Amino acid sequence: MTGLRQLQRQRVREAISAAAIRLFLERGFDEVPVTEVAAAAQVSKPTLFKYFPTKEDLVLHRIADHQGEHARVVRQREPGQAPLAALRRHFAAGLARHDPVTGLNDHPEVMAFHRMVFATPSLAARVSHYMAQDERALAEALAESCDELTAGLLAAQVLAVQRVLARRNWEALADGVPLADLEPEALRAADRAFSLLPA
Template identity: 85%
Template sequence: MTGLRELQRQRVREAISSAAIRLFLARGFDEVPVTEIAAAAQVSKPTLFKYFPTKEDLVLHRIADHRGEPARVVLGREPGVPPVEALRRHFLDGLARHDPVTGLNDHPEVMGFHRMVFGTPSLAARVSTYVEQDERALAEALTGPYDELTATLLAAQVLAAQRVLARRNWQALADGVPPAELEPEAVRAAEVAFALLRVS
């Protein structure tokens, strides 16, 4: 059970992040100083840095739940389900839910978030670091079913495929394709990608 103090910490953290994202989306990541974010969230600058050690953390904590997700999917799969099949099902489920991580979500804040992350070098570099960490974790999770080389190669290929699929979906939405029209093509593309990833 979450205690009162922890709930208060979560509220403060969310208030800071929401203020930051709102300002960043309105004016650009590099144009908003941390002091302005702290003032908008009604906290001191030292308090802000206690919750978010870097300016990038103010943005990227929004995707923290997805860090290590591919490895968790493989490790938590049902008995008898091959790893790539578990990852395929998970990605297709994300498409059905319009999970932003799949790129199939046209909410204005989600679209703006994607543009900001991939258009800001420091944020894009941090995301690349996360991808590398996810790749290592997935390779480790795959070393049970596969030998080390196969696991390492497959992990890199899976994450590259998911990244290409998500960026392809996001770009189509940015070009004005409605989500309902895009979804069947996004599913078809995912099926093609995961078919290419299957190993014996």
């Protein structure tokens, strides 16, 4: 029963999220009330808030699902592999599979999703909050193999690099650069950016 209950909860969560994002992309985040999202997902407003505590969470759970990922990459790296090398390889792998968090994904819904997040102050602020949490988690993981100051500085630099690269990729796609043309440049830019970080 526990497995079935969990599966049902996941289906409800996905239905709410899908309804929210569809409405937000059609009309704009600020133009759609939560009550309308609940009605579209066929749940009550209290049920919606049980799954998503804030309106912003309806959108940004896709980003929140990646929280702690950088720290996990560092802690689960191969024996003898430097933390920065593991993070660099992880980002390159994300580019190769066109993970939306790298900005290198030209699916119309992904493009519209990024545009909405960048253009909505409350969503952009929440993304900054998530990034600050990720930075702290990464710094803690890095501090297991270096001093605290170095760990904090490197964590901030890695996340800044990835943020700049992702935004650069999305903007190029938004300007009409074909993904096939952009991908080699995105890989070169990532190599250059990570090579500027301290080993």
